[in-house]
Amino acid sequence: MPKGLREIRNRIKSVKSTGQITRAMQLVASSKMKKAQDAAKAGREYAELLGEILDTAAAKAGGLEHPLLTRREVRVRGVLIVTPDKGMCGALNSNLLRAALEIPGAAFVTLGRKGRQSLARAGRTLLADFPVTDKAAFAEVRPAAEFLLKAFLEGKVDTVEVLYAHFKNTLVQAPRLQRLLPADDLVGQARALREKLGLPEPKVEADERDMAFEPSAPEILSRLPALFYKVAVHQAVLEAKASEHSSRMVAMKAATDNSKKIAAALSLEYNKARQAAITQEILELTAGASQA
Amino acid sequence: MPLQVEIVTPDRRAYQGAADGVTLPTALGEVGILPGHIPLTAVIAAGEVAVTLGGKVTRLAVDQGFVRVVGDKVSVVTEAALDVAKIDLAAAEQAEARARQALEEAKGSRDPDPEGLLRLEQQLRFAAIQRMAKGRSSSSAD
Incomplete structure (x- = not known):
């Protein structure tokens, strides 16, 4: 067999086996995507209702001072960046990191290996790094949330923001920067959340009577914002996971389709070359026979 | 209304x-x-x-x-x-026993993980509540 033919055959083989790998990755990503999307959707209602409760409580209590609700001069922005651990998910990582590098005066806390690696390489301030698995359980996210909460209360950072890949649908994910602390504009935040999720305005029953608090208003307002903040962080992580798996599935599907296309083109080339070789051989034989 | x-x-x-x-x-x-x-x-x-x-x-x-x-x-x-009505008493009791044991082990270890402890305590609390609620509803039905 001529050398050109063997080369083409080897390339077909390697393209096909790459295609098999990307197809397997696509299938894995699509099943994980389904789970992550369901988890993200299920968590929304809880986060939203909690926000509403905090909202009415803050409005009814009126003029209550709370460190988590008070805005102050911003010197250092605390940014929690949620990234995948792995690549192979299209432009998701590079989009997120580009958005991260555009934030001035930011100190980062990373959730996910890719963010840590790239920000460390870019020489940005890293406060801490936390791992998170695909399950993204509340308990896994809580250490990162509590770390930033503590930094905020101690004055190490003056805001807490979360940068993550917002899940619009399976094909569209965009980086989104959301400010969580200080939570001084709860009504606005709740409205932004509703717009984001496509939920209707809640029918808040008009009730002019004073609100009772049990055990007491300060007690509730010291616990609610912290819980709301943690749930909001968790929700962002769930969405980031849904985005990651969707993006990976789409990227792997494109790779699988490409490998099929390349394999088809190479097969055509291979068959042409083989036919040319056979024709050449026959020509040589007949030429040899007529000489004899 | x-x-x-x-x-x-x-x-x-x-x-x-x-x-x-x-x-x-x-x-x-x-x-x-x-x-x-x-x-x-x-x-x-x-x-x-x-x-x-x-x-x-x-x-x-x-x-x-x-x-x-x-x-x-x-x-x-x-x-x-x-x-x-949907509480499975046996499952709740098992979950309670499991959480209690894990909690004791975790507390006895030299380097307890505070997050894990919180989660176990929550599991234990909820399992106990399920058992109590179930016990009350079945005794009132008799």
């Missing part, structure tokens, strides 16, 4: 519907809510929520959380909630 009751947990909407009255376990003891109640925000302790509609009572075991009552709408957010 009847009350509107909703109970929401991080993974699902555990209950939604109209009610004539609802009893809530708060940090200061049980609170009964009837239509026309004044606006209220309260801390919920782990315990049992009883929703009454047309003489029929639905009981749910809930973990700690918050409740808001505004204009005859009762919204409960809690970490976990389960209909008492």
Whole structure:
């Protein structure tokens, strides 16, 4: 067999086996995507209702001072960046990191290996790094949330923001920067959340009577914002996971389709070359026979 | 006009519907809510929520959380909630024993993980609440 033919055959083989790998990755990503999307959707209602409760409580209590609700001069922005651990998910990582590098005066806390690696390489301030698995359980996210909460209360950072890949649908994910602390504009935040999720305005029953608090208003307002903040962080992580798996599935599907296309083109080339070789051989034989 | 009751947990909407009255376990003891109640925000302790509609009572075991009552709408957010009728007593007891054992092991270890401890305590608390709520409903049925 001529050398050109063997080369083409080897390339077909390697393209096909790459295609098999990307197809397997696509299938894995699509099943994980389904789970992550369901988890993200299920968590929304809880986060939203909690926000509403905090909202009415803050409005009814009126003029209550709370460190988590008070805005102050911003010197250092605390940014929690949620990234995948792995690549192979299209432009998701590079989009997120580009958005991260555009934030001035930011100190980062990373959730996910890719963010840590790239920000460390870019020489940005890293406060801490936390791992998170695909399950993204509340308990896994809580250490990162509590770390930033503590930094905020101690004055190490003056805001807490979360940068993550917002899940619009399976094909569209965009980086989104959301400010969580200080939570001084709860009504606005709740409205932004509703717009984001496509939920209707809640029918808040008009009730002019004073609100009772049990055990007491300060007690509730010291616990609610912290819980709301943690749930909001968790929700962002769930969405980031849904985005990651969707993006990976789409990227792997494109790779699988490409490998099929390349394999088809190479097969055509291979068959042409083989036919040319056979024709050449026959020509040589007949030429040899007529000489004899 | 009847009350509107909703109970929401991080993974699902555990209950939604109209009610004539609802009893809530708060940090200061049980609170009964009837239509026309004044606006209220309260801390919920782990315990049992009883929703009454047309003489029929639905009981749910809930973990700690918050409740808001505004204009005859009762919204409960809690970490976990389960209909008492659906509680599997054996499973709850097993979960309780498992959580208790794991908790003791974790506390005995040299380097306890505070997050893990919190989670185990929550599991233990909720399993115990399920057992108590189930025990009460079955004894009242006899």
